[in-house]
Amino acid sequence: MATRPVYPLLTAEQFLEIDFGDLKAELDNGVIRMMAGGTQRHARVQSNLIVALAPNLRGTGCAAYGPDMATRTRDMSIRYPDVSVFCGRESAAHDADTSAPDPRILFEILSDGTARTDLGIKLAEYRALPSVDTIVFVDIAIERLRVIQRTGPNGWNDTTHSLPLELPLPALSLTIAHDEIFARD
Numbered sequence: 001m002a003t004r005p006v007y008p009l010l011t012a013e014q015f016l017e018i019d020f021g022d023l024k025a026e027l028d029n030g031v032i033r034m035m036a037g038g039t040q041r042h043a044r045v046q047s048n049l050i051v052a053l054a055p056n057l058r059g060t061g062c063a064a065y066g067p068d069m070a071t072r073t074r075d076m077s078i079r080y081p082d083v084s085v086f087c088g089r090e091s092a093a094h095d096a097d098t099s100a101p102d103p104r105i106l107f108e109i110l111s112d113g114t115a116r117t118d119l120g121i122k123l124a125e126y127r128a129l130p131s132v133d134t135i136v137f138v139d140i141a142i143e144r145l146r147v148i149q150r151t152g153p154n155g156w157n158d159t160t161h162s163l164p165l166e167l168p169l170p171a172l173s174l175t176i177a178h179d180e181i182f183a184r185d
Helices: 011-015 040-056 115-127
Strands: 024-028 031-035 063-064 070-074 077-079 083-087 103-110 133-138 144-150 156-161 167-169 172-175
Touching: 011 024, 011 070, 011 077, 031 063, 040 063, 040 083, 040 172, 070 115, 070 133, 077 115, 115 133
Parallel strands: 103 133
Antiparallel strands: 024 031, 024 077, 063 083, 070 077, 083 103, 133 144, 144 156, 167 172
């Protein structure tokens, strides 16, 4: 009977040292999980979010990042949210950082292939980060938002909006219009 090889689990530090070239991967409890690229619609909504956030964050000490900036969710997990907002990292001392453990806002754009992981494992990991104020799941198929906002040290308000929503982000003192998120031009 053939045996399956046993591979050592990786730490976040070990994972971040790997050069995947053009390939994308996340670290899930020490295991490398390869990621596929997104659709044109996914990429457009992602760009729309960054374009809506960036000018409003200039000068605030917060900045919006795309999926090249990693979030350390555990000692052995690294995630690449579709869009993340980090605050207090504007100094030159952070210029070479490839990851950070303290996002303020996280966006995941749902697809058939990622929704289960995004809404399960990633949601639990994101909620466990004390810096996180808001997590937004963007359903591009029906243009709706699920907004999860911290209400206290252990409390969360979790609302799925069935109608178009002007997205409030009180931690950043701004609102993003529904039409800006889902704009096609």
